[in-house]
Amino acid sequence: MARVELQNVTKDWGTAKAVDDISLSLEQGEFAAVLGPSGCGKSTTLFMLAGIYMPTRGDILFDGARVNDVEARDRNVGIVFQSYALYPNMTVLQNILFPLRFKKVPKAEAEKSAREIAELVEISSLLDRKPSQLSGGQQQRVALARALIKKPNLLLLDEPLSNLDATLRLSMRMEIRRIQRELGVTTILVTHDQIEAMTMADRIICMNAGRIEQEGTPEALYTRPETVFAASFIGSPPINLLPGELTADGLRIGETLLATRGETNARSVKLGIRPEHVVANGHGIPAEIISAEALGRETLYTARSALGDTRFLEATSAPKYKAGEQVRLSFDAAHSILFDAERDRRLEGVSAHA
Amino acid sequence: MSGLQRIARPAAASPDWSRLAVRARRLGALRRWSLVGFLTLVSIPILLPFFWVVVISFSARTGGVDSAVLWRACAVLVPCVLGYAAAHVLFPARQHRMVSAVVATAVAVAGLWLLVGSDLHLDNYRFLVSPNLVEEIRGAATAGGQFPWVWNAFFNSLAVAATSMAAKVTIATLAGYYLSRFAFRGRSLFLQSLLILEVFHPWMLTIPIFLVIFWVGLLNTLSAPILVLTVIDLPFFIFIMKGFFDAVPWDIEMSAMTDGATRRQAFWHVVLPQAYGGIIAISVLGFIRGWEEYVFVTALRTGNSYWVMSTYLYYVAEDVMGVDYGLVAAVSVFYMLPSLLLYLFLQKYLTQLTLGGVKG
Numbered sequence: 001m002a003r004v005e006l007q008n009v010t011k012d013w014g015t016a017k018a019v020d021d022i023s024l025s026l027e028q029g030e031f032a033a034v035l036g037p038s039g040c041g042k043s044t045t046l047f048m049l050a051g052i053y054m055p056t057r058g059d060i061l062f063d064g065a066r067v068n069d070v071e072a073r074d075r076n077v078g079i080v081f082q083s084y085a086l087y088p089n090m091t092v093l094q095n096i097l098f099p100l101r102f103k104k105v106p107k108a109e110a111e112k113s114a115r116e117i118a119e120l121v122e123i124s125s126l127l128d129r130k131p132s133q134l135s136g137g138q139q140q141r142v143a144l145a146r147a148l149i150k151k152p153n154l155l156l157l158d159e160p161l162s163n164l165d166a167t168l169r170l171s172m173r174m175e176i177r178r179i180q181r182e183l184g185v186t187t188i189l190v191t192h193d194q195i196e197a198m199t200m201a202d203r204i205i206c207m208n209a210g211r212i213e214q215e216g217t218p219e220a221l222y223t224r225p226e227t228v229f230a231a232s233f234i235g236s237p238p239i240n241l242l243p244g245e246l247t248a249d250g251l252r253i254g255e256t257l258l259a260t261r262g263e264t265n266a267r268s269v270k271l272g273i274r275p276e277h278v279v280a281n282g283h284g285i286p287a288e289i290i291s292a293e294a295l296g297r298e299t300l301y302t303a304r305s306a307l308g309d310t311r312f313l314e315a316t317s318a319p320k321y322k323a324g325e326q327v328r329l330s331f332d333a334a335h336s337i338l339f340d341a342e343r344d345r346r347l348e349g350v351s352a353h354a
Numbered sequence: 355m356s357g358l359q360r361i362a363r364p365a366a367a368s369p370d371w372s373r374l375a376v377r378a379r380r381l382g383a384l385r386r387w388s389l390v391g392f393l394t395l396v397s398i399p400i401l402l403p404f405f406w407v408v409v410i411s412f413s414a415r416t417g418g419v420d421s422a423v424l425w426r427a428c429a430v431l432v433p434c435v436l437g438y439a440a441a442h443v444l445f446p447a448r449q450h451r452m453v454s455a456v457v458a459t460a461v462a463v464a465g466l467w468l469l470v471g472s473d474l475h476l477d478n479y480r481f482l483v484s485p486n487l488v489e490e491i492r493g494a495a496t497a498g499g500q501f502p503w504v505w506n507a508f509f510n511s512l513a514v515a516a517t518s519m520a521a522k523v524t525i526a527t528l529a530g531y532y533l534s535r536f537a538f539r540g541r542s543l544f545l546q547s548l549l550i551l552e553v554f555h556p557w558m559l560t561i562p563i564f565l566v567i568f569w570v571g572l573l574n575t576l577s578a579p580i581l582v583l584t585v586i587d588l589p590f591f592i593f594i595m596k597g598f599f600d601a602v603p604w605d606i607e608m609s610a611m612t613d614g615a616t617r618r619q620a621f622w623h624v625v626l627p628q629a630y631g632g633i634i635a636i637s638v639l640g641f642i643r644g645w646e647e648y649v650f651v652t653a654l655r656t657g658n659s660y661w662v663m664s665t666y667l668y669y670v671a672e673d674v675m676g677v678d679y680g681l682v683a684a685v686s687v688f689y690m691l692p693s694l695l696l697y698l699f700l701q702k703y704l705t706q707l708t709l710g711g712v713k714g
Contacts, residue, residue: 047608050608050612051612052608052611052612072608072611072612073611073612073613073614073615073616074614075612076614077612078612079608079609079612081605081608081609082605083603083605085603085605085606085608085609086606087606087609087610087623087624087627088606088628089624089627089628098610098613098615098623099613099614101614101615101623102613102614102615102619103614146613150613150614
């Protein structure tokens, strides 16, 4: 269990930058999620931590010591791959024992710890099977056991849940979190699924195009996104982003002028407002409902108004409005997030309301 | 609108479904059985020579073959084999197949014993036990020890086949892995030139190969055919092995290396076991190519420096014995037995060869 740091790490593939000057540090026992779309460099970061890829520039530190030149097999890092990467020619027990094979652990002792770890991930009854005889969820547990048996400095999970069905994913999420807490192992989860990241991790590192967009607690990322990307990537249904002009009079979106509070230097901005914060309560901006989707617990509407197309949620199972119906939309200043359109950063101390 | 309705609606009276079903079943059965009949018919001329060789080897006496024995024996054997083939297709269960195999064998043995039993003998297989076959036939003076005992040729053939097989498998496996996993300058050129080598038939190179072998001083040694056969098969075998390694996911190898294995250990413990199918396939192919080789074992010796099974068979048939069909047939049976056994026991790996190719 180690403290892990990346200092100004860059990875080039030829002329393309897969990872561009990222720095981050993880406390011992912390569970962090690296969240981003495919191709954002999150898997490359993971493989650099594991020692499979060498960073082009920058340093990787375990407990303060530089490990750039330490080979993968000496780093004592456990990985659960997206494909699980179980060894198909070996039984489950042999798979779990594989990492101990090269550590010269006495056989009896190795088997004892394999059985303990199998107990922990609840696969004790499967030890004699071959991976091909296991379901996806069971393979996942075997992969986890194999990664954990070597008491890793760092546990890396590469999209571990993406091959499981929805129900299983839900239970594995809690299961992985339970095991991680029980062992106190420093863990990095790589995922493109924001729900996975938000429910499992203590801290989310949101990546895009090889750079870190924002890092922080799940709540911080949701309520105070620093960039337009972070705002749009996190949250489902996605945040409304309305382009407009900030002037001395207020925020002008199309023909509509919204009241603002705070500093009002003229500039192009984007107004971000989450669907659950838009309300159709009879006053505000007139809009026409163009679609209504029942999501089960609530209904998602899309309304067309002078602001553009706006999504909003109502907490009713049966749709309250039909397509074509006229409503009035409003939202609170406290929930509005304004981004500088040019610098792509959040503007502090300004808010708008309707 | 009315026109559309006319097209979309079925005819007023619904057709006689059961009659249509009966007709379709009959047609299907007819098609199936005519196909089976046709395939059986064309397989007879292919199968017959094998039965003939076996029957001749056990029945012919010096001077000639009694064709009545031949026909009677084949009249027993062919129906038995076809009967077993039909049973093999019809019964998927292992024990049913075993029972039908036993029945077919019993019928064959009983039939042979009844029809040709008195004509069968083992005399033609005397070459297996008598070291001086030629002297027995022609008298001690003529042969002068030129013609070897069959076991001499047998073990030479075994040496050629096994050694070249071992070399081919080792080199093709390592090269296939390297080509599959490592990027290096000239990799695609190397792969293309491997394919180009397949364009030239090796026989076209017989004379240059002879000269090279002569200059390096390996003429008239068994190392010559071993080397040449290895080199001839390598390009194709490397390609096959590359295909098998391409099908092994990267993740598994990376996983092994983070689990504490070196690259070599990862290859040995994790990657190689998944290419066993390919290794067995090229082993069988490689062995049989060496076992059956005739051209290069003949071309690379200038006298009777070494004998292998193919040259032994050739001399039995052409040079020494004249027309002792019984002996020729017996040697042929002895010669083909190892290849046949290999094919029988390892054919499931040979069919994987195409699979590996498709995956790769």
